[in-house]
Amino acid sequence: MRLMRIGDPGHERPVAATPDGQCYDLSPLTGDIDPAFLAADGATRAAAAIADGALPSIDPSGIRVGAPLAGPGALLCIGQNYAAHAAESGSAAPAEPILFYKAPNTVVGPTDDIRIPRGSERTDWEVELAVVIGRTARYLDEEDDPLSYVAGYALSNDVSERSFQLERSGGQWSKGKSCETFNPLGPWLVTPDEIPDPQKLRLRSWVGDAPRQDSTSEDMIFPVAELVRHLSQFLVLEPGDIINTGTPQGVALSGRFPYLAAGDTVSVEIEGLGRQRNTCVPWDAPRRPQDA
Numbered sequence: 001m002r003l004m005r006i007g008d009p010g011h012e013r014p015v016a017a018t019p020d021g022q023c024y025d026l027s028p029l030t031g032d033i034d035p036a037f038l039a040a041d042g043a044t045r046a047a048a049a050i051a052d053g054a055l056p057s058i059d060p061s062g063i064r065v066g067a068p069l070a071g072p073g074a075l076l077c078i079g080q081n082y083a084a085h086a087a088e089s090g091s092a093a094p095a096e097p098i099l100f101y102k103a104p105n106t107v108v109g110p111t112d113d114i115r116i117p118r119g120s121e122r123t124d125w126e127v128e129l130a131v132v133i134g135r136t137a138r139y140l141d142e143e144d145d146p147l148s149y150v151a152g153y154a155l156s157n158d159v160s161e162r163s164f165q166l167e168r169s170g171g172q173w174s175k176g177k178s179c180e181t182f183n184p185l186g187p188w189l190v191t192p193d194e195i196p197d198p199q200k201l202r203l204r205s206w207v208g209d210a211p212r213q214d215s216t217s218e219d220m221i222f223p224v225a226e227l228v229r230h231l232s233q234f235l236v237l238e239p240g241d242i243i244n245t246g247t248p249q250g251v252a253l254s255g256r257f258p259y260l261a262a263g264d265t266v267s268v269e270i271e272g273l274g275r276q277r278n279t280c281v282p283w284d285a286p287r288r289p290q291d292a
Contacts, residue, residue: 001043002188003033003152005066008290009109012066015058016046019194024055033189034070035240038134038151043191064290066109068154068189069132073240075102077158077177078227081246082219088254097222097230102158102244103178110186110276112291114159116262117179118283122162123260126247127205127213127268129198130156131224132189137237146228149237152189153198155273157205157266158244159183162253180283185242187274195272198224202271203248207264212257215248 001019003026005012014026014033029049030037049055079098080086086093108114116123134151158177165176195201198217205213217223222230227243252259260266262282269275 001047001191001194003043003046003191004060004068004186004188005033005070006060006063007066008064009066012070015060016050016055017188018050023058023060024050025058026055028055032070033068035073035238038132039239043151064109065111065187067107067185068187069107069185069240069242071240072104072107072242073238075104075106075183075242075244076231077102077244078222078246079173081221082215082248083221084215084219084249085247085251088249088251093221097227099231100173100177102174102183106178106181106183107185108181108183108291110155110184110274110278112184112278113181113281113285113288114184114260114266114278115179115181115283115285116260116280117161117164120161120163121259122252123280124160124162124252125205125207125212125260125266125268126158126160126251127203127270128156128158128244128247129201129203129217129224129270130154130185131198131228131243131245133237133241133243134239136239137228137232140229140232144229146225147192149228150192150224151239152191153195153273154185154189155187155268155270155276156242156244157184157268157276157278158247162259184276184278186276190273201273204269205250206267207257207260213248213250215250217245219248220246
C-alpha cells in the first residue's frame, strides 16, 4: 500500500493507494497520516477498511501532494553510508554509522520549492532512502528483526549546504542540514509488503535534465536492518521517526558538478518509491500558494 497526503500545506487529506492504482480517502479512518496513525497499525486498518468497502474513492489528480507523514518525530540521518560517496567526500569508509540530526520542520512535499539559504553558495542534493519507524524500538538484539519495526519507506532528498555543514559546523553537521525546505519527502510512504528487500533499490538524481547520481541501495555500507538495530542501542526509536540512510556518489561536493542555484530544478527517484521534482528559489522569494 502507498500512503500519501494531498492538499494545501496544513490542510492535507490522508489517502491510500492500492497496487492496482485505486485511491481511497482515509479521512473516515484517521485525521492524518502521523505518528499516532502509525503506532496504531494504521496501514493494516486502512487495508481492512478498503477491503470492506468502507472508504470512498478519490481522484488525487491536479491536487498538491504533501509529504506523506505529518509531524515526524526525530529526523535521524546517516552520513557517508555509501563507500563511493565517502571517497568523493575525501573520507575513509566509517567503521560504524555516523549519526546527525536534522530539524523535522525541514520536511516538505515532493514538488515544493527548495529555498537556497541566505548567503549560500554550496547548496547540494542527496537522493536517499528514508525509513519510517512504525513501533517503538529500544536495544534490539540479534534475535530481533529490525525490519519488523519499519512502517514503510519513502523517497528523501537530504539537501545540504556544504559551507554551513563543513566550514561553519562547530564540529557537527546539522547547521548545513536544517535550513528551511531542506528535506523534500515523498510522494508516498510505501508499506514493507511492496518493498520486500530495501537493499535492492535503484537511486537516481538529476539537475535539470543532466544525470547526477545513479546507484543502488545494495552499496550501503550499513544496510537498513543494521542501522535500525544500531540506532536502537543509543536512542529509543518511536513511531514517526525518520531515518535518512545516506546518499550515493554524484553530489556537487565531489567537485564534478556545480552547486545548486535559484532557478535550478532537482529531480530524485527511487525504484518503487516515486519521483520528486523541486525548483530552487531564493530564500526570500514570494511563496507560491502550494508552499505557504
